[in-house]
Amino acid sequence: MISCEEDSVDVEQQEVTQKAIFETSQLNKSDIVNRIDLQDALSKAKEQLIPSVQLKSAVYDSLNNIWIDEDHISYVSSGDYESYTFGILDSDTTKLKNLLFSKEVDSTYTSYIITYDLNYILEDYIIAGTIPDHLTSYVTYREITTDFQLRDCVGEWRSTTYITIVCPGDAGSGFGSGTGIPVEEDPDAGSESVGGGSNNGTNPPPSNETGNSNSGIDNGSNQPCLSFNNGDCRIVTNPVLPISLNEVSDNTQSLFDSFNDPSSGNYNPDVYEFIQSFEQNELRNDINNYIRSERNSLEAQGFAVEATIACEKGAEVDFENKSIYDETVPECLKDIINDFKPSQNGYTLDFTNLDQSLLNALNLPGDILSLFDNEEGYAVKINVEPNLVNDNPINAQTGRATSGKMSIITFNADYLNRATDLAIARTAIHELVHAYLQYVIQHVPNRELGESLDALILQSNLGVLNGDPQHVLMAEQFVNSMALSLANSDGFQHPPIEYQRLAWSGAMFASDAFAQLDPLEQPNIISRNFVEEGESRPNVEFPLLGTKTCL
């Protein structure tokens, strides 16, 4: 062990001209699985700290009421040296505690509990790496040894050997010699900016410690600091700050609590544990803001529930457009569908050439299909499944969630892997129209469109309709708009007839509207679809128009 006390002068002198070369990174549990020596040290430390209980992602000691957070680990390395710092959560909010593993020359790890006294040291100082020199004595550490007993040490922290070398943030400057840590020349380093050393602050260390803090660097400048105290400079740690659960409104919290209420229809303990984790603070905020913006409507609560459940499974939620991408959705599909979201400022479903009466019925703001910004909180969820088949192969299908407040569009993975972006965009439009019609049936059945659907459903029930009502409506009313939307999203790269051909798909072929088309054009429509959907190789008559981006 090298004493900084003895070498303090040398260290200071070298700090003027040298910088240690540190690399820092943030790790999680999976990153350290294969680091055997560290795992051994971690196990031993747990044995000392925590006798028995282990939970899912953190280790909990009910006796001492602390948690070791293994999902947020700060890693520091410099040459052969490295250290791992784990966050510790406990009920004492006046202290920030970290569990540090510092690598020794023999490649073993020595473990320490490091404590920052938040009565004296602001978290901002720790975040910015600007712990004032005169406060470094409020940073203490204690080595975890075989006779270590945390409970016995309460109140004795400050009596243990001071101190800690703190290398915060991006680390970097002022590591002294004799540490085994490589240094590099820093011609710009000025003596004033790295001065300091004596503990001459206004707040002396509490208790009876001598506070011999030969602190390294004055952080009045923007230089990241190394704080030396008590002469032991072989430990380097990048602090892990406590992450607390963001507070949300009572309404939002009530919704979260419903996941933990066995009498609630939302009861799902896994989802509750998920949303009550500080790791979901951003999602908690998003949901909170969304519910507030929707004035805590039942529809908003419904979407928030769906969104939370989906996120627990790894989904991505777009609250602004009331849509959810399941974790199975590839980026290429997201890119295509995003084009049709109003908030993306991209191409939207263009229904401008519909009759005015129908436009009114659709309640379309300009040329936007209002699926993504309807007032009733109706949502759409996208997912992908392999080998989606029924009696016939299925490119995609649209169903309704059991809640009735969300459509679920499922794409066939095989289709995504063989179709062009143009075909997939067409399918997206087709399914979004289905979703919109489901929304109409659910929420605005008495408008013109809803009544049109009702009439078709009646005809279908009477057996006097070729095809099913939604596809008939698409074929009769929407096909031109769908073609125009597709052309918009594709930048009108191809003749309009090609977008018209692609606008026909699925059971639209069974409609009377298709039957009425020119018989010489009908097979061209099928052929164009065949090529773009990847079922047939392109040929002279039908060359490929789109690009296969989801392969």
Add this chain to the structure above:
Amino acid sequence: MMKYIFILILLANLNSCQSQETSAYEDRVYQFLNEVYKPKKSSNTSKVGYIDNMNNLDNSIENISDDLLKTVLSRAKQYYRFHIPDSVLNYKNWKELKVHTLTKKFDQNKIVIPNLQFIDSKEDHDGIIMFHIEGILFYGNFAFIATNHGGTIPIGTLFKKEGEKYDFVTMTSYPPLGDE
């Protein structure tokens, strides 16, 4: 003598302008084509369909795959609003039909509509896209035609005859396009 020779030449010429001798099946084919491809009154296009003039309808049974026929009949059953007899929906019945042709090339003279032309696929037709008729079958009041566009995509269409008119029932390919 010269008079007889002139009459023979005249008769020969007249014969070349007349339609070829055809079977009853072929007569039905031409009547079908004239009706099905008749321009729609609502259509404002003047599209012309070019068809390979090679008449392989003798091989209609072999050329129409079971899978294509089954797929078309299945879709017809699923979506068509009118009743279709089970015998029609059984593809095997279609495969037992007899087709007989007397000609090896389609006869343009038997086409009375302006938008259908037979052309020789062996000749160069720059810019003209043609399709091939792979087979035509008639079963009761129903007719089935298989066409090929671009050489790789067999498309089947089922019609129902009402009087002289053929009503479109359904059209699909094999393998079929995916449902959406």
